[in-house]
Every structure is written in C-alpha cells, then in structure tokens.
Amino acid sequence: MRFIINVSLLKYVTLKFACFIFHFTCLNADIGGNQLRTLENGFWNVRVPFRMVGVEIGTHMSIIRLQNGRFLIIDTVAMNDELKHEFNQLTSNGSNIEAVVAVHPFHTLAYSAFHKLYPNVKYYGTPRHLRKISEIHWAGQLDADENKELLSKWAPEVELRIPDGAEYYNPRPEAINHFVSVFVYHSKSKTLHVDDTLIYIETSIWPINLLLQPGSLIFHPSLIIGLKPDAEAPLQFHKWMNQILKDWNIENLCTAHVGVKVGGAQSAIQKLVNDSEVLFQGISELHSRSRLFSFLVDKFSEPFGQIVEYLSAIIS
Numbered sequence: 001m002r003f004i005i006n007v008s009l010l011k012y013v014t015l016k017f018a019c020f021i022f023h024f025t026c027l028n029a030d031i032g033g034n035q036l037r038t039l040e041n042g043f044w045n046v047r048v049p050f051r052m053v054g055v056e057i058g059t060h061m062s063i064i065r066l067q068n069g070r071f072l073i074i075d076t077v078a079m080n081d082e083l084k085h086e087f088n089q090l091t092s093n094g095s096n097i098e099a100v101v102a103v104h105p106f107h108t109l110a111y112s113a114f115h116k117l118y119p120n121v122k123y124y125g126t127p128r129h130l131r132k133i134s135e136i137h138w139a140g141q142l143d144a145d146e147n148k149e150l151l152s153k154w155a156p157e158v159e160l161r162i163p164d165g166a167e168y169y170n171p172r173p174e175a176i177n178h179f180v181s182v183f184v185y186h187s188k189s190k191t192l193h194v195d196d197t198l199i200y201i202e203t204s205i206w207p208i209n210l211l212l213q214p215g216s217l218i219f220h221p222s223l224i225i226g227l228k229p230d231a232e233a234p235l236q237f238h239k240w241m242n243q244i245l246k247d248w249n250i251e252n253l254c255t256a257h258v259g260v261k262v263g264g265a266q267s268a269i270q271k272l273v274n275d276s277e278v279l280f281q282g283i284s285e286l287h288s289r290s291r292l293f294s295f296l297v298d299k300f301s302e303p304f305g306q307i308v309e310y311l312s313a314i315i316s
C-alpha cells in the first residue's frame with residue numbers, strides 16, 4: 001500500500017515539477033484561432049488562444065441556450081471581430097443574454113472588455129470576481145453557503161456545483177493554486193463545463209506531450225495545495241467527484257485548458273477518479289500521520305507561489 005501511494009505521489013510530483021518548468025519555456029504551440037464549436041442541443045464552446053508564460057494552453061467560454069430561448073454565458077473570453085459577429089448574431093447583439101456566470105476565481109482577464117460590450121446583462125461570479133472586478137455591478141455571488149439557491153437558479157436545465165474539500169472563497173497562493181472552479185452541467189446536451197480543476201489534453205502540445213498525450217485527462221497540478229490542508233479534504237473531494245458522476249450523465253467535457261472531449265466523458269472522468277483514489281488516500285494519510293506535511297503545505301505554499309510569480313514576471 002505504502003509503495004503504491006509513493007509511486008502515485010511520485011508521478012504527481014513529477015507532473016507538477018514538469019508543469020512548473022513549462023512556465024519558464026517559450027514555445028510555439030498553436031491550437032487555432034477563435035472557434036465557436038457547436039456541441040448540439042443548445043451548447044456552444046468558444047475556444048480562444050491563451051498563453052501561460054509562453055505555453056499555448058488556450059481558454060474558453062460556453063454559451064447555453066435555455067428553453068426560454070435566452071442564453072446563459074459561462075466564463076468570458078477576448079473576442080476577435082469575427083467571433084463577436086457570430087456571438088452577436090446568436091444572441092441578438094446581446095439582448096438575449098440571460099446572464100453571464102464567472103466560474104473560475106482566476107479567470108478574470110476578459111470580463112472588463114466583455115462588460116463594456118454587454119453592460120446591461122446580469123453578471124454572477126465567484127467571491128474573487130466580486131472582490132477583484134469592481135467596475136461590474138455583480139448581480140450575485142456564487143457560493144454554497146449564503147447563496148445556495150443561486151447555484152440552482154437555472155436547474156434542472158443547468159446545474160452549478162462547487163467542489164467539496166477545496167478552498168473556494170480565497171484560494172492561496174494566488175500564483176499557483178488554480179484548482180477550484182464551479183462545475184456547470186447542461187442536461188440537454190449532457191455537457192460539463194469546467195475550468196482548471198480538470199484538464200483535458202485534446203491536441204498534442206509540446207512540451208506537454210512529453211508527459212501527456214492527446215486524450216489524457218488530469219486534475220490540475222495544484223491539487224495538493226488546492227485541497228484544504230487536512231486529512232478529510234481529499235476524501236471529501238473524491239466523494240464529491242463520485243457524486244456528480246452519479247447525478248449527471250456527462251457525455252461531453254469542455255475544459256478551459258486544453259480542450260473539449262466530445263463523447264465518452266463520463267467514463268473518462270470516472271477512470272480518472274478511480275485511478276486517483278490512491279492519491280487522495282495518500283494525501284489524506286500524510287495529513288493525518290504527519291503534522292510536518294500539513295505544516296509544509298499550509299506554510300510553504302505561499303512563499304513557493306511568490307517565487308513562481310516572481311520568476312513568471314521575469315520570463316514574461
């Protein structure tokens with residue numbers, strides 16, 4: 001058991017180290033220009049280029065047509081003229097937008113520009129969005145405590161859920177802890193929109209392909225610090241993932257980085273969750289057996305994040 005846990009943790013640490021290195025490597029990876037991808041049954045996923053310190057990892061926005069004919073926008077992206085034209089045609093120049101929902105605390109860059117284009121729309125966001133983007137008059141905060149009803153505002157058509165076991169209100173360190181995001185499930189298209197928590201490698205991107213081939217699905221490398229630093233958190237998150245797989249019939253998966261899986265998403269996520277069980281148990285055991293481990297995760301992730309932020313700024 002201990003050997004299995006160590007191998008699993010070793011693989012995780014290797015992956016995390018590689019992802020850390022990727023941040024400091026200038027690369028030429030092209031995943032195409034702005035694209036409006038139709039997944040049928042009223043779901044569109046917009047793919048746009050986005051570089052993380054030289055690495056083209058892409059990002060996304062989803063458009064969901066509700067049964068009332070209006071459109072729910074999940075995340076925002078910087079739109080070029082062609083995409084803007086398509087978007088305006090679809091949404092009648094934005095007049096048919098039901099709401100914009102910001103689901104990842106650290107996906108914030110495109111909101112100001114999007115808000116200038118569509119200022120008369122209701123915007124909902126994570127606590128960090130509300131703290132950081134003051135020019136938007138937010139209609140509500142997505143959270144599972146005081147605003148739980150907001151998560152089911154468009155249910156059963158569209159369900160929003162926040163992972164258990166992960167810090168959501170104020171994820172730290174900001175430079176590297178991008179693990180948590182609100183999961184959005186559209187039942188008619190059987191599509192799950194999720195940002196950094198899950199990463200689906202749709203195409204081959206060097207040097208990511210040194211570790212992950214197209215078709216790979218992983219949790220975000222900041223998983224250890226994204227989960228709360230206690231023995232219960234990894235098990236809570238694992239249980240939460242299994243619950244969404246019971247509740248939702250997920251055929252398609254749209255992840256911000258690096259792509260879309262059309263068909264077969266349920267089994268792919270289930271396999272990831274099953275394969276990761278030993279990792280979650282291992283992290284939990286480390287927290288319960290070693291105060292030093294909890295101390296290191298809690299106290300040293302912040303200075304580590306600051307070092308990453310500093311080096312990223314130099315490279316950029």
Ligand SMILES: [Fe+2]
Binds near residue numbers: 107195196256
């Ligand atoms: Fe991200």
